Amino acid sequence: MGREDVLALLRRAEGAYLSGEDLSRRLGLSRAAVWKAVSALRQEGYVIEARTGLGYRLADTPDALTEQEIRSFLGPTDIVGREVRCFDELGSTNTYLKELALAGGAEGTVVTANCQTAGRGRLDRSFQSPADKGIYLSVLLRPELPPEHLFPVTALSGVAVCRAAERVCGARAGLKWPNDPVLNGRKLSGILTELSLEGETGRLQYLVVGIGINVSQGPEDFTPEVAQMATSLVRELGRPVSRPALAAALIEELDRMYAALRQGNLTDFLAEYRRRCVNLGKPVQLLGSDGTRQRAQALDVDEQFGLMVRLPDGQERTIRSGEVSVRGLYGYVE
Numbered sequence: 001m002g003r004e005d006v007l008a009l010l011r012r013a014e015g016a017y018l019s020g021e022d023l024s025r026r027l028g029l030s031r032a033a034v035w036k037a038v039s040a041l042r043q044e045g046y047v048i049e050a051r052t053g054l055g056y057r058l059a060d061t062p063d064a065l066t067e068q069e070i071r072s073f074l075g076p077t078d079i080v081g082r083e084v085r086c087f088d089e090l091g092s093t094n095t096y097l098k099e100l101a102l103a104g105g106a107e108g109t110v111v112t113a114n115c116q117t118a119g120r121g122r123l124d125r126s127f128q129s130p131a132d133k134g135i136y137l138s139v140l141l142r143p144e145l146p147p148e149h150l151f152p153v154t155a156l157s158g159v160a161v162c163r164a165a166e167r168v169c170g171a172r173a174g175l176k177w178p179n180d181p182v183l184n185g186r187k188l189s190g191i192l193t194e195l196s197l198e199g200e201t202g203r204l205q206y207l208v209v210g211i212g213i214n215v216s217q218g219p220e221d222f223t224p225e226v227a228q229m230a231t232s233l234v235r236e237l238g239r240p241v242s243r244p245a246l247a248a249a250l251i252e253e254l255d256r257m258y259a260a261l262r263q264g265n266l267t268d269f270l271a272e273y274r275r276r277c278v279n280l281g282k283p284v285q286l287l288g289s290d291g292t293r294q295r296a297q298a299l300d301v302d303e304q305f306g307l308m309v310r311l312p313d314g315q316e317r318t319i320r321s322g323e324v325s326v327r328g329l330y331g332y333v334e
């Protein structure tokens with residue numbers, strides 16, 4: 001415990017020096033125990049300066065996805081983030097959380113991994129999740145809502161990702177329909193929502209929303225195919241972005257999103273989705289699962305987050321997520 005208590009006091013001092021004597025008196029620890037705690041923290045990447053006659057000051061914190069670091073940035077939330085479990089490596093945070101859900105895991109539990117060895121994307125694709133570069137985070141929800149009300153969760157989570165990125169580093173991310181956060185025309189984040197319904201009653205057992213955000217990946221961190229369409233915050237902004245700060249902001253935004261979903265009050269989210277949707281007013285290609293391609297003009301997003309398009313023959317139709325993939329005429333977005 002000494003380590004956490006010493007860190008808490010150093011954080012509270014906001015970069016000012018605290019004497020070893022002061023620390024040991026306030027925590028009821030010996031001077032040797034304070035020194036041991038400082039050494040342990042340094043090993044974990046905390047930069048603690050020591051000056052004779054002044055004591056210790058916290059000069060920098062590690063860019064680590066640990067519960068301690070995430071909580072140091074996290075404000076109060078209602079449900080999401082009640083429990084936060086952080087791992088250095090997992091196969092997939094979604095898979096971990098689905099197993100936890102079946103074992104009775106608590107609603108709002110957040111799981112993060114510093115790297116995933118079997119990160120999963122939509123349509124059975126993999127999600128490349130290199131260590132120390134991204135945020136791989138899933139949340140367990142158990143809304144008491146009929147399954148048809150859950151349809152917009154992935155799109156709403158896309159809005160939450162954009163809001164979190166904007167708050168933490170000023171990135172003005174857009175949304176490629178139906179739910180990919182994009183920056184400067186490339187994919188910044190992927191979202192995979194998985195749910196389980198009880199066979200007999202059709203009641204929801206659990207809902208797991210899994211989000212991957214590319215924070216500091218360069219093209220070399222992706223396979224050539226993915227590198228063409230993916231980007232990261234650091235690559236686009238050209239400055240460092242704190243992963244624990246971004247994870248905390250994401251937890252807060254997901255908590256707001258979940259409150260809106262439970263209250264059935266999605267007006268603001270829908271308006272923001274429309275504002276951020278990069279496809280609206282632009283030509284798109286509709287890619288069928290059988291390889292067919294059709295050109296269309298993206299017109300609007302309806303109340304169920306369907307994409308309303310005009311086909312070349314003038315006919316208008318609304319596309320639901322999963323029906324076809326949408327691309328720009330020349331690339332991923334444009």
Ligand code: BTN
Pocket residue numbers: 091092093094095116118119120121122123125127135136137138189190191192210211212213
């Ligand atoms: C996609 O773009 O196809 C969705 C990608 C979703 C990736 C996230 S990373 C955290 C969570 N765990 C997974 O295995 N997948 C999701």
